[in-house]
Amino acid sequence: MTLxxxxxxxxxxxxxHAAAYDGLDNIELISLCDINTNALNNRADEFNIQNRYTDYEEMLSQENLDIxxxxxxxxxxxxITIAAAENGVHVLCEKPLSVDLETADKMLKACSNAQVHLAxxxxxxxTPLFRHAKTLIESGIIGELRSIREVGKGREAGFELMEMGVHYFDEMDFFMNGISWIQAHITYNGHDVTTADIMHSSKLCTSDRRDNGIVAGDTMLIHIGGSSSTYGIMELYPRIQRHGWMMGPHLLGSNGQLMIKPNPTTGFDELWYCPFDVSFAQYTPDWELLELDPSEFIISGKSWKSRHTIWSTKNIRDAIKNGTQPELGGQNAITSLECVSATYTSHFTNKKVQLPLEKRYHPLKKRLTTGA
Ligand SMILES: NC(=O)c1ccc[n+]([C@@H]2O[C@H](COP(=O)([O-])OP(=O)(O)OC[C@H]3O[C@@H](n4cnc5c(N)ncnc54)[C@H](O)[C@@H]3O)[C@@H](O)[C@H]2O)c1
Incomplete structure (x- = not known):
């Protein structure tokens, strides 16, 4: 049956997402919805989709969608997720899952009650390169995985945390087999962030159109504690993108290093290996590009070499088909957002914060309303 x-x-x-549905077997893009008719018609024309809506509730009730x-x-x-669940439709939700844990929990509950997936x-x-890097780590190529470092794309940290930070939390969760705690420090215009620095994301970051709710701080240093004594370090600060985005993990082990970064010219990810546990200028030439068999990137006859949505779409499609949980479904859907809450809680309490969090309210909204 085609979904x-x-x-x-x-x-x-x-x-x-449209290209992902186009590129996968057993699933077909049937309908699109946007309140902006220009955006709607442009995307619909591009992918030759006839069923167009400006009201998502109408689309969900009329189209008999699977996902x-x-x-x-x-x-x-x-x-939108709750409306989809009420119509019996599985959901692949863009990140960040929501703006706080309270609403994310409601999304998960609605999907679980309706017995549909939320991923x-x-x-x-x-992606094949991330999977391959994990296999290499498990085979011991860099010894024991000690730490993972990530930097943002250069936007103000409070905004970046919701855009790239959540991706990085997920990546660390993946490589560390689970995140145990978060410890963070946040500054704004050079001083420690206080309640007076909490603001809407559109005020903090004027260069990006996306609404990420209430945020705080332009610079963040976040320490992430994983299982088995592996640490993550996330540094978000305003920076110029001299060589492209440079998003991707630097994985440091007791006996070597791995790095996944997009090639600034092609935009495609590359996996690099260095057989030393510390970066030492003399050994820099010993970084080696590890290439995968090109067939690893092929889905239904086409190569997908970038961090494309097709890889997460394929996972939820297979879960629907096989009656299994998607890898980032269930409670796993919430982990990265939980790390966002823990980041702010850690800064304001000056403590290491254990996951999962008992308190589900937005820590910044709570401070704005109660002062604590
Ligand atoms: N996974 C990734 O790598 C990745 C990359 C980029 C963006 N994102 C995420 O995807 C989300 C969207 O980002 P974007 O860059 O596409 O934003 P965008 O501003 O380009 O598009 C958002 C669209 O939503 C439409 N919209 C607003 N209200 C609507 C409603 N009630 N019903 C239907 N449509 C409505 C807007 O008209 C607009 O066309 C964000 O959460 C962002 O963080 C994820």
């Missing part, structure tokens, strides 16, 4: 798919939100990332991609900004992820689209971990 029927729809997309809500026809902006930037919807192209990647919907939620591709709006974060504050709308919850109402979040952190596609990095599903």
């Amino acid at each position: 029927r798919a729809g997309i809500v939100g026809c902006g930037g990332i919807s192209k990647s 919907v991609s939620v591709c709006t900004h974060a504050p709308l992820h919850a109402p 979040v689209s952190h596609q990095f971990r599903f």
Whole structure:
């Protein structure tokens, strides 16, 4: 049976979801929805989709969909996901899953009550290079995995945390086999962030259109504790993208290093290996490019070499087909957002914060309303 798919939100990332449905077998993009008719018609014309809606509730009740991609900004992820669940439709939701844990829990509950999947689209971990890097680590190529370092794309940290930070938390969760705790420090204009520095994401970051709710700080240093004594370090600070985005993990082991970064010219990820546990200029030439067999990137006859949505879409398609849980479904859908809450809680309490969090409210909203 071919699964029927729809997309809500026809902006930037919807192209990647539409191409994913186009590129996968046993699933077909049937309908699109956007309140902006230009965005809707442009995407629909591009992928030759006839069924077009400006109201997602109407689309969900009329199209008998099996799965919907939620591709709006974060504050709308919850109402659209809950409406999908009420119509018996599985959900592949863009990151961040929501703006706080309270609403994310409601999304998960609605999907679980309706017995449909809710998966979040952190596609990095599903790509062949990330899978290969994990296999290499497990085979001992870099000894014991000691730490993982990530930097942001250069936007203000409070905004970046919701855009790239959640991807990095997921990536660390993947390589470390689980995140145990978070310890963070946040500054704004050079001083420690206080309640007075909490603001809407559109005020903090004026260079990006996306709404990420209430955020704080332009610079963050986040320590992430994993299982088996592996640590993550995330540094988010305003920076110039001299060589492209440079997003991707630097994995340091007791006996070597691995790095996955997009090639600044092609945009395709590359996996590099260095047989030394510390970066020492003299040995820099010993970094070696590890190439995978090109067949690893092929899905239905086409090569997908970038961190494309097709990799997370394939995972949820297979879960629906096989009656299994998607890898980033169930409680796993919430982990990266939980790390966001823990980051702010850690800064304001000056403590290491254990996961999972008992308190589900938005730590910044709570401070704004109660002062603590
Ligand atoms: N996984 C990734 O790598 C990745 C990459 C880019 C963006 N994203 C995420 O995807 C989400 C969307 O980002 P984007 O860059 O595509 O945003 P965008 O601004 O380009 O598009 C959002 C679209 O949603 C539409 N919309 C708003 N309200 C709507 C409603 N009620 N019903 C239907 N449509 C509505 C808007 O008109 C707009 O066309 C964000 O959460 C972002 O973080 C993920």
